[in-house]
Amino acid sequence: MEDNKKFKLIDKIYINGEFIKPNGTEAMNIINPSTKEIIGNVILGNEVDTQNAIAAAKKAFKTFSKTTIEERSNMLKRIHEAVISRADDLTKACVEEYGAAVKAAVGRTQLTANSFLWAKEVIEDFEFTKYIGKAKVVLEPLGVIALITPWNANNSQIAIKVATAISAGCTVVIKPSEFCTIQTQILAECFHEAGIPAGVINIVNGLGGSVGAELTRNPDVAMISFTGSTKTAKIIHHGAVDSMKRVILELGGKSPNIILDDADFTKAIPRAVTSCFGNNGQMCIAGSRLLVPKHRLEEVKELIKIAVENTKVGYPWESDTFIGPMINENHYNNVQRYIKIGIEEGAELVVGGEGHPKGLDNGYFVRPTVFANVTRNMTIAREEIFGPVLSILTYRTEEEAIEIANDTEYGLGAYISSSNIEKANKIASQIVAGTVYINDVMLEMKAPFGGFKQSGIGRECGIYGLEEHLEPKTILISNENI
Ligand code: ADP
Numbered sequence: 001m002e003d004n005k006k007f008k009l010i011d012k013i014y015i016n017g018e019f020i021k022p023n024g025t026e027a028m029n030i031i032n033p034s035t036k037e038i039i040g041n042v043i044l045g046n047e048v049d050t051q052n053a054i055a056a057a058k059k060a061f062k063t064f065s066k067t068t069i070e071e072r073s074n075m076l077k078r079i080h081e082a083v084i085s086r087a088d089d090l091t092k093a094c095v096e097e098y099g100a101a102v103k104a105a106v107g108r109t110q111l112t113a114n115s116f117l118w119a120k121e122v123i124e125d126f127e128f129t130k131y132i133g134k135a136k137v138v139l140e141p142l143g144v145i146a147l148i149t150p151w152n153a154n155n156s157q158i159a160i161k162v163a164t165a166i167s168a169g170c171t172v173v174i175k176p177s178e179f180c181t182i183q184t185q186i187l188a189e190c191f192h193e194a195g196i197p198a199g200v201i202n203i204v205n206g207l208g209g210s211v212g213a214e215l216t217r218n219p220d221v222a223m224i225s226f227t228g229s230t231k232t233a234k235i236i237h238h239g240a241v242d243s244m245k246r247v248i249l250e251l252g253g254k255s256p257n258i259i260l261d262d263a264d265f266t267k268a269i270p271r272a273v274t275s276c277f278g279n280n281g282q283m284c285i286a287g288s289r290l291l292v293p294k295h296r297l298e299e300v301k302e303l304i305k306i307a308v309e310n311t312k313v314g315y316p317w318e319s320d321t322f323i324g325p326m327i328n329e330n331h332y333n334n335v336q337r338y339i340k341i342g343i344e345e346g347a348e349l350v351v352g353g354e355g356h357p358k359g360l361d362n363g364y365f366v367r368p369t370v371f372a373n374v375t376r377n378m379t380i381a382r383e384e385i386f387g388p389v390l391s392i393l394t395y396r397t398e399e400e401a402i403e404i405a406n407d408t409e410y411g412l413g414a415y416i417s418s419s420n421i422e423k424a425n426k427i428a429s430q431i432v433a434g435t436v437y438i439n440d441v442m443l444e445m446k447a448p449f450g451g452f453k454q455s456g457i458g459r460e461c462g463i464y465g466l467e468e469h470l471e472p473k474t475i476l477i478s479n480e481n482i
Contacts, residue, residue, distance in 0.1 A: 008040030010181045013049055013205055014188040016056035017198025023048040024206060028178060033099040033325040034315055034363040042181040045204040050173065050214035053202035057144040057171040058220045060199025065141045065169045069128070072166055073120045075196055079166075080116040082190035083159070087113065090155055093183045095316045098151065099324035099363070102317050104279060111445070112159040112187075118445050119163035122462055128470075136477070139470040141169030142246065143222030146215035148208075148236070150228040151327050152282040152386075154180035158187055160445075160460055161225050162201060168469035173221070174203045175211045179327055208232060219243040223469065226250070227284075230410075230454050237457075248458035248468050250284070250450055252384040253412030256405035257287035258427065260398065260418040265296065268417035268439075269303035273311055273390065275415055275441055277368055280324045281335075281388030284455075285413040285435065289374075289381060291401050294394040297372065301350050304370050304392070308351045313368055313388070314360065323388050325364040332364035335387035339369050342380040347371035347391070376407055384410070402430050411452030413437065434459075 008030060012019040024046030029038045045053075083090070087109050094105040130137045147161040154176055165172045176184040184203060191201045204211050212232075215221055216239035223246040226236055233249040240247055257275060259268045275287040292300045316324035326332040339354050352369030366387055374381050374391040381391050395401040405414060414433040418424040421438065428436040434451045448464035450456050458468050 008182050008185075010040060010042040010185050010205065013045045013053075014192070014201070014203040015049070015053045016060075016202065017192070019188070019192075022046070022204070023052075024210075030097060030182060031328065032096055033327055034365075036363060039096060040182060042178070042205055044178065044211075045206040046210050047214045049204050049206070050175075050211045051218065053173040053204050054144060054215070054218050054220050056199035056202050057173050060197060061141075061144055061171045064171050064197060064200050067169060069123050069126075072169065073124055075166060075194065076116040076120040076163060078194035079163075079190060079196070080113050080120075082193040083109075083113040083116070083187070085193075086186055086190055089186050090183065093186055094155060097180060097182045098154065098327060099280060099316050101280070101321045101324050102319060105316070108153065108156050112155040115156065115159035115163045115445065118462075119167045122446060122466055123167040126463065126466060134476060136475040138473045138475065139467070140473050142469050142471050143170060144220055145170045145172050145469065146221045146224045147172050147174045148212055148215065148224060148226045148228065149174065149176050151177035151179040152279060152284070153227075154183045155187060157227050158184065160465075162191075164460065164465045165225070165469055166196075166200070167466055170222075170469050171200045172202065173215060174201070175206060175208075175215055176203065178205060178207055181205050212236070213239065216240055217243065221245060223247065225460075225468075233456070246468070248450070248460060249456040250460055251412070251454065251456040252386075253284050253286065253410045253451065253455050254289060254382065254384055254408045255285060255287050255410070255413035255415065255433065256289045256291055256408070256431070257415035258291045258401050258405055258417070259293070259300075260416070260420070260423065260427075261293045261296065262419045262423075263417035264419065265299060265303055269300060270307040270310070271417070271440065272415070273304065273307040274322070275437075276390045277311060277323050277388040280326065281368075282327065282331075282386050286386075287413070287415045288385065288390060289405075289408075290390055290392045291395055291404055292392060294396055297392070297394055300392065301372055304390075305351050308368050308370060311368060313357050313365060323368055326366060326387060327364070329364060331386070332366065335366050335385060335389065338380055338383070338385045338387070338389060339366070342369075342371045342374075342378070342389070342391070345378045345380070346373075347378060347380060348373040350392070352389075376404060382408065398427065402427060406430075406432050409454045412455035415441075
């Protein structure tokens with residue numbers, strides 16, 4: 001797949017089933033992070049556009065909330081088919097606009113398309129009416145949901161959130177990241193192509209401080225489903241209080257990866273590299289703290305060097321690339337700053353370091369970096385870096401490993417490698433994290449996803465995600481006093 005040079009103008013937003021010119025006039029360049037070339041321009045929406053989108057979603061909710069499971073199930077199927085028909089375009093946009101390695105982008109596109117099928121399967125088995133003692137309990141759709149999404153997984157994040165909201169009978173206003181408008185435009189065309197009723201799905205490109213803030217304060221929005229940084233989530237959570245909105249907040253992490261002494265290190269260490277450097281390291285669930293037995297540190301360092309050497313950083317459209325560029329200049333500088341801090345605070349640089357990898361100084365590429373002798377209080381052990389930077393910490397006993405693993409304000413994910421599944425399970429039960437992967441990263445998109453502590457509130461996906469979008473209504477009938 002070649003980098004596509006065609007200039008993209010995204011000058012429309014999607015409201016009430018139509019692609020319309022936004023009221024906002026602010027323009028922003030779209031930059032290919034692999035080459036720093038301007039590949040397009042987007043006209044951003046503003047507060048007025050957001051209000052119009054919310055009004056459309058509110059109007060559509062009246063009828064959409066009354067649709068049957070079968071009708072919604074058919075809509076989900078149609079969106080799935082529409083996404084499949086644009087799969088190559090979506091993949092290409094993800095490579096070009098975000099810098100995803102092409103292999104990963106193909107996987108992301110599949111995940112995006114399949115999210116609609118998984119949601120369909122979930123509602124087809126779900127009881128929207130339950131009986132509890134004398135009561136009939138009806139689970140009703142909540143209302144208009146604002147979907148605020150990040151740049152590191154634009155398509156799959158929008159897909160998971162839209163699929164769940166539609167399943168529940170809710171209508172949505174999407175505020176995607178302003179760095180993903182080419183990808184979002186393709187998804188908007190898919191929703192349109194799928195013939196979803198006008199106003200059910202609305203999309204406003206724009207900035208957090210305008211479009212995002214309006215979604216947060218507008219009383220006609222019932223819930224915010226947000227994925228992004230903990231810092232922004234706090235602003236949203238504060239802002240949502242006045243109108244008593246529900247929130248689902250899927251946030252950052254500093255996930256531990258515990259390698260037990262009995263693990264096969266020749267497999268576990270390369271896995272540790274991919275579970276931290278996947279998605280260019282820009283991954284909320286990245287296993288960014290590698291915890292290894294102290295007496296195995298030298299062996300780990302040798303295996304890490306080999307694993308990183310075998311992990312290609314390069315142009316994302318090259319089929320063997322694993323790590324592409326950082327999303328933009330700001331983020332590139334941020335990751336560089338963390339590498340510098342790691343060195344200054346006295347961590348041992350095992351591989352990588354500051355600057356660009358050789359021959360890749362035209363884009364926002366960083367050198368995949370691993371630090372050893374990282375201590376718990378170092379900045380690189382505590383803060384989410386969101387780039388291909390891995391910190392190795394050591395432990396003496398398994399109890400200490402658990403204590404270090406939990407010594408973080410986050411609680412999104414954890415990884416454990418061991419040849420003893422029983423022991424790994426026992427450790428998993430003591431780790432404070434929303435998802436624990438034992439011996440490999442696996443995907444189960446009907447299982448709940450979300451975090452403990454500062455990694456968030458609520459869960460996405462499957463029944464748990466669906467229930468967040470429903471409000472139970474209890475109906476008690478007295479037959480004696482008719
Ligand atoms: P990231 O930059 O890693 O995606 P952010 O938390 O900054 O993480 O952004 C996630 C989403 O939140 C983006 O769509 C962004 O535009 C939006 N956003 C940023 N600031 C605000 C805000 N004050 N209110 C609502 N949304 C916001």
